[in-house]
Amino acid sequence: MRRRNEPVYDTAVGVGRSLFGFWRLRRHTSGIEHLPDEGGAVIAMTHFGYLEFALVEWATVLHNRRRIRFMAKQGAFDQPIVGRLLRSMRHIAVDMRAGAAAYADAVAALRSGELVGVFPEAGVSASFTVRELKSGAVRLAQEAGVPIIPVAVWGGHRLLTKNHRVGFRERFGVPVHFSFGEPITVAPGADVGASTEQLRDRLQGMIDELQRDYPVDGTGAWWQPRALGGTAPTPAEAAAADLERERRREARRQTTS
Numbered sequence: 001m002r003r004r005n006e007p008v009y010d011t012a013v014g015v016g017r018s019l020f021g022f023w024r025l026r027r028h029t030s031g032i033e034h035l036p037d038e039g040g041a042v043i044a045m046t047h048f049g050y051l052e053f054a055l056v057e058w059a060t061v062l063h064n065r066r067r068i069r070f071m072a073k074q075g076a077f078d079q080p081i082v083g084r085l086l087r088s089m090r091h092i093a094v095d096m097r098a099g100a101a102a103y104a105d106a107v108a109a110l111r112s113g114e115l116v117g118v119f120p121e122a123g124v125s126a127s128f129t130v131r132e133l134k135s136g137a138v139r140l141a142q143e144a145g146v147p148i149i150p151v152a153v154w155g156g157h158r159l160l161t162k163n164h165r166v167g168f169r170e171r172f173g174v175p176v177h178f179s180f181g182e183p184i185t186v187a188p189g190a191d192v193g194a195s196t197e198q199l200r201d202r203l204q205g206m207i208d209e210l211q212r213d214y215p216v217d218g219t220g221a222w223w224q225p226r227a228l229g230g231t232a233p234t235p236a237e238a239a240a241a242d243l244e245r246e247r248r249r250e251a252r253r254q255t256t257s
Contacts, residue, residue, distance in 0.1 A: 006067065006088075006089070006090075008085060008088040008089055009067055009088070009089040009090075012085065012089060013057060013058070013061050013067075016054045016057070016058055017058060017061075020055075020058060023159070023171045023172055023173075023174065024172055024173050025159075025173075025174055025175075025176050026173060026174065026175040026176065027058075027059065027176055027177075027178070028175065028176075028177045028178070029059050029063075029177075029178040029179075029180070030177075030178070030179050030180070031179050031180035031181055031182070032059065032063045032178075032180050033180075034149055034180045034181060034182055034183060035060060035063055035064065035066070035149060035180055036115075036147075036149075036183075037064050037066070038113065039113050039146065040109070040110035040111060040112070040113050040114055040115065040116070040144060040146040041110070041115050041116075041141075041146050041147050041148070041149050041183070042110065042116055042118060042137050042140050042141045042144075042146060042147070042148045042149065043056065043068055043115055043116065043117040043118065043149050043151055044118055044119075044120050044137040044148050044149065044150050044151065044199060044203070045117060045118070045119055045150075045151045045152075045153065046119075046121070046125075046130060046151070046152045046153055046154075046203055046206075046207060047119040047121045047123065047124050047125060048124060048125055048128045048153070048154075048156065048157035048161060049124065049156045049157030049158075049159060049160055049161040050124065050160045050161060050162070051156050051159050051160050052119070052153050052156050053068075053070050053072075053117060055153055055156045055176060055178070056068065056117065056151055056153065056178070057117075059178050059180075060115070066115055067089075067115070068115045068116070068117040069089075069090050069091055069092055069106075069109050069114050069115065069116050069117065070091045070092070070116075070117040070118075071091070071092045071094050071102060071106060071116065071117065071118050071119075072086060072091055072092070072093065072094065073093075073094055073096065074093045074094060074095040074096070076093075077093040090109075092105050092106050092109065092116070099136075103136070103139075103140070106118075106140050106144075107140060107143050107144045110140060110141075110144035110146045111144050111145070111146075116140065118136060118137045118140070120133040120134050120136065120137040120196070120199065120200075121133060121134070122134045123242070124157075124161060124162045125238065126161070126162055126163050126232065126233050126238040126241065126242070127225060127226070127232055127233050127234060127235045127237070127238040128157060128223065128224070128225045128230075128232050129204070129207075129225055129227075129235055130200055130203045130204040130207060131235070131239075132200065133196050133197075133199060133200045133203075134196075135192050135193065135196045137196075137199065138186055138192050138195045138196045138199060139192055141184075141185075141186045142186040142187075142188065142190065142192065142195075145188075147183035147184060147185050148183065148184040148185075148186065148199060149180060149181065149183055149184075150180075150181035150184065150199060150202045150203050150206060151178065151179070151180050151181070152178070152179045152181070152203055152206035152207045152210055153176065153177070153178055153210075154176075154177045154207060154210035154211060154214060155174055155175050155176040155177055155214070156176050157223055158170065158171070158174045158223045159171050159174060159176075161223075163233075163241070164222055164223075175214065175215055175216060177210045177213070177214060179206040179207075179209065179210055181202055181203075181206055184198065184199060184202065211225075211228060218230050
């Protein structure tokens, strides 16, 4: 597939690469050969921080210069400057209350040979473990007839995440490790629930390997899961905090409506 000229996207990638270079991030990538050079695919990523989209695009561009069309919340597109940039880069807006249009746009992009990036956890996991997944990634791959490429990222959350303010100096020299998994094919008649659970198990297994091989001891660290000796919230604690946050958000909506 011929790569079209996209100056806005290329500029954004350049800015990201400059920032990651300034921070002197130590990138390590495995399984990158699973990323297709041509054709559509769903890029299903873990979501422990706010920069995974840029980090995964960084690894992708360095490998084969392909661009990923990320599915992002409508709120980001509603911002005047950010929204204009996102639309210029042909990312896909997702209205959480009415997602049919975004779904159709993503299927069309996949069928035209694009890479579409999704976070199937539908939000940052503050426990730094893979949460229960939404079924959208599997349904997109099934309908468009393309593979899912599972991608795990470990270390990116040490740069920017929720519920923790990362100090300026903490970002320098952070190892960021990527694992691109073997493609998952979802047959037309496959059970979506079972395939979604397969994807979750694959992502968590990849994260387990990245954590095992990570060159920094996370014992006692805020960025390490509790089960591995860190001080991050447990999955249950993180889920309870998310539920309370959503309750407060909904209360504010009702107050202002």
